Amino acid sequence: MALVETVPPxxxxxxxxxxxxTPWERVKPFVLAMIVPALLLAFWQVxxxxxxxxxxxxxxxxxxxxxxxxVGGIYDDAFSATLLTHLMASMSRVYxxxxxxxxxxxxxxxxxxxxxxxxxxxxxxxxxMRPIPVTAWLPLSxxxxxxxxxxxxxxVCLGAFYPILLNTIFGVRSVxxxxxxxxxxxxxxxxxxxxxxxxxxxxxxxxxxxxxxxxLAWFVIVVGEMTGVPQGLGAVIMDGRTLSRTELVICGMIxxxxxxxxxxxxxxxxxxxxxxxxxxHHG
Amino acid sequence: MWGSPIKGPDPTRxxxxxxxxxxxxxxxxDNIGFGPASRGLARSVVKETVDKFIDLVGLAKFANxxxxxxxxxxxxxxxxxxxxxxxxxxxxxxxxxGALDAMTRERLQDELLDIWQRTxxxxxxxxxxxxxxxxxxxxxxxxxxxxGRIESDNPLLLSRPRDxxxxxxxxxxxxxxxxxxxxxxxxxx
Numbered sequence: 001m002a003l004v005e006t007v008p009p010x011x012x013x014x015x016x017x018x019x020x021x022t023p024w025e026r027v028k029p030f031v032l033a034m035i036v037p038a039l040l041l042a043f044w045q046v047x048x049x050x051x052x053x054x055x056x057x058x059x060x061x062x063x064x065x066x067x068x069x070x071v072g073g074i075y076d077d078a079f080s081a082t083l084l085t086h087l088m089a090s091m092s093r094v095y096x097x098x099x100x101x102x103x104x105x106x107x108x109x110x111x112x113x114x115x116x117x118x119x120x121x122x123x124x125x126x127x128x129m130r131p132i133p134v135t136a137w138l139p140l141s142x143x144x145x146x147x148x149x150x151x152x153x154x155x156v157c158l159g160a161f162y163p164i165l166l167n168t169i170f171g172v173r174s175v176x177x178x179x180x181x182x183x184x185x186x187x188x189x190x191x192x193x194x195x196x197x198x199x200x201x202x203x204x205x206x207x208x209x210x211x212x213x214x215x216l217a218w219f220v221i222v223v224g225e226m227t228g229v230p231q232g233l234g235a236v237i238m239d240g241r242t243l244s245r246t247e248l249v250i251c252g253m254i255x256x257x258x259x260x261x262x263x264x265x266x267x268x269x270x271x272x273x274x275x276x277x278x279x280x281h282h283g
Numbered sequence: 284m285w286g287s288p289i290k291g292p293d294p295t296r297x298x299x300x301x302x303x304x305x306x307x308x309x310x311x312x313d314n315i316g317f318g319p320a321s322r323g324l325a326r327s328v329v330k331e332t333v334d335k336f337i338d339l340v341g342l343a344k345f346a347n348x349x350x351x352x353x354x355x356x357x358x359x360x361x362x363x364x365x366x367x368x369x370x371x372x373x374x375x376x377x378x379x380x381g382a383l384d385a386m387t388r389e390r391l392q393d394e395l396l397d398i399w400q401r402t403x404x405x406x407x408x409x410x411x412x413x414x415x416x417x418x419x420x421x422x423x424x425x426x427x428x429x430x431g432r433i434e435s436d437n438p439l440l441l442s443r444p445r446d447x448x449x450x451x452x453x454x455x456x457x458x459x460x461x462x463x464x465x466x467x468x469x470x471x472x
Contacts, residue, residue: 178304185298186318186369195322200308277308279351
């Protein structure tokens with residue numbers, strides 16, 4: 001009996017979806033995703049035009065302000081056409097703080113995951129430190145790193161640190177023990193197993209940690225920029241708050257949301273590329 | 284083994300695990316090449332070895348597929364090719380079909396026999412199924428349960444291909460069942 005003839009077609013081939021989707025199927029995800037934002041926008045419109053509140057501007061006002069914030073030409077105040085400057089300032093802190101967090105959390109996580117002594121020394125301490133919110137660190141951070149960007153950087157870094165660390169530890173610890181046996185049996189032993197088995201096996205989990213970490217970096221950027229930095233989306237929101245300019249606050253919120261979303265999609269795309277082998281890892 | 288004591292894991296003794304323990308992040312090709320690559324062989328030598336064994340187990344078309352895209356039978360073939368590519372002279376299989384449904388198990392048994400006949404490999408196969416042992420083995424070693432001692436060593440002279448429904452087959456099965464009568468245990472082939 002020839003083996004080749006008994007081979008069923010692989011799942012990879014079957015998975016290929018038939019081409020030629022109907023136009024509705026193509027736009028359906030987009031339409032469905034727009035329902036909740038549209039309802040929210042409608043409610044906002046009704047609430048502000050009916051004067052349920054006088055403190056929140058109408059969607060139109062915010063939209064208009066957003067354009068002024070982005071390119072100027074409508075109000076021409078201190079914030080006109082400064083969006084890009086603030087966005088870049090925040091992005092540099094988010095990605096910088098995230099990179100620094102990854103730089104510490106990855107090796108530390110690999111160590112805690114692999115070396116029992118390191119785990120016993122560091123794990124209890126880190127578990128106690130973890131529940132302390134970034135907001136609580138704000139005063140200490142300003143004392144340690146001074147008022148300004150360094151403090152913001154440190155706080156963002158702290159926010160991104162724990163998800164990366166914990167997921168790395170989890171990934172390293174949950175490698176299927178059978179894979180170590182298999183590697184040993186095939187002649188890959190000792191430290192070589194770290195690179196050949198532990199790292200690749202932990203990669204999906206490490207990747208989840210990085211993704212969560214980057215998300216949290218965006219999440220804490222406003223707190224990070226409460227430290228008296230002149231530029232950044234968080235700083236803009238804080239300024240908007242002190243100046244009672246709610247439209248500025250809402251613009252800042254929307255931009256952080258979109259920037260965080262875009263940055264997450266990019267990470268997911270990279271992940272789908274790198275982790276094509278993992279059946280459970282498609283976001 | 285062959286006169287020398289066993290000291291630890293060794294590439295000459297390949298192991299096929301119950302769930303195959305393939306490396307999920309490596310393609311079929313790289314799973315098979317894992318052993319040779321770990322031993323630091325030149326890339327061209329590794330490629331040559333992989334090509335040879337990937338053909339032998341009939342998976343050339345799936346060289347670049349990942350384990351989660353393969354059927355159980357294909358995974359088994361990768362697991363066997365992986366140890367063969369690593370110069371295994373003897374393959375240990377610890378209840379490889381234990382968790383499978385009857386249909387799949389029969390198909391994998393056929394595939395295992397096919398590979399065995401084409402390679403002349405020595406296979407040590409642990410199973411709880413008397414029928415499986417008699418269907419596959421040249422020699423059935425009956426083990427006692429804890430401590431695992433050899434209860435009896437039985438050469439099987441049944442001609443192949445074997446028919447589980449034949450009279451001869453069932454005669455042997457009856458004898459084997461009797462040997463297991465007092466101790467319920469494993470058989471190795």
